[in-house]
């Protein structure tokens with residue numbers, strides 16, 4: 001097993017305007033969930049606590065300078081839309097691309113981007129089929145095991161770029177398996193929404 005000592009994540013404060021946008025986004029998730037499956041039925045009354053707060057943990061990694069942020073397997077927009085909402089005020093020079101292969105979810109994401117006036121686009125494609133993006137930051141939540149995410153990063157991350165992955169309780173095993181194929185620098189952070197989950201920040205990815 002791997003033994004990176006997880007650290008604590010910084011507390012995130014958002015303005016009243018950003019908070020209102022996050023609430024408007026949660027309302028859109030609930031509305032569209034009547035026809036498409038964006039979050040589980042059990043989570044519909046807890047979108048803010050279970051999905052938005054979890055995604056918000058990446059906000060302290062918003063870049064200070066102009067940057068391209070690639071969120072893959074975005075689904076209903078976690079964490080990509082949440083980051084684009086925070087960035088609208090805190091890092092407006094950051095441009096987001098959300099990759100989602102399901103056409104109905106991609107249509108939902110485009111609606112949110114339009115209604116909340118976000119600096120983001122949606123690519124309705126499979127990540128494996130896309131031309132390399134040279135992203136400064138790549139994020140993913142609940143998409144694939146770490147070794148697969150690193151193969152996507154190897155293709156789509158710019159040199160010196162950073163991956164931010166929200167991972168559940170299998171994280172230690174996933175890190176162990178990934179280390180058989182990949183060398184990388186890892187910082188691990190304890191999730192504020194679930195003590196057994198981790199936020200991973202990964203740089204310097206290359207094949208072993």
Ligand SMILES: C[S@@+](CC[C@H](N)C(=O)[O-])C[C@H]1O[C@@H](n2cnc3c(N)ncnc32)[C@H](O)[C@@H]1O
Pocket residue numbers: 072073074075076077078079099100101102105125126127128140141142143
């Ligand atoms: C389990 S959901 C997670 C969605 C979101 N990230 C979240 O945390 O709620 C995974 C999403 O990734 C999309 N997806 C799965 N494989 C993909 C691929 N290879 N390329 C692009 N999107 C993919 C699916 O359509 C689905 O919406």
